[in-house]
Amino acid sequence: MSTVKLCCLLVFVLSIIICTGSLYAEMMSIHTSTGETISFDTGDIEQITFSSDVSVEDMAEIVSQIPIKFLKNYPNPFNPNTTISFVLNQAGNTEVEIFNVKGQKVKLLRREVLGVGTHSCTWDGRNDCGNTVASGVFFYRVSVNGNTLLNKMLMLK
16 A cells, blocks of 8 residues: 555454454555554454545545445344345455354355445344344354454344
8 A cells, every 4th residue: 555644543443353263354554644654454443534634535545445344234133133234345255144152153144246335135033054043142244355344233032
């Protein structure tokens, strides 16, 4: 990535680690006008605020480096259905999976090549065998070309 002159505020959230290991998106580096280099996991970005002297082109360059954005499900909490929505900034092999709190895969919702843009899929609260799962906390993971974002959701009966 070329040097981008900017001042920005990055607010990080904790990475979620499941028993099977860490689930991280790719690393990204920003070079500031003070000569400082900031590196971080793109999956930890919650907010980016730019100063008024940063050009639209520089903002677009930074934001386009983040492969998956706007990972959310609605409703949350849910019973028994929820829709998982996400935006891809790059086309590629995409997987949407559901995990329980032990890190065990419960359901593969989607595995296909998706294009750039907004996508969604619905989970009906069933596992890969078609059985209804118990109430509790679950995690959904969206992966595209090896980049991963993870979020949690709550099923209530």
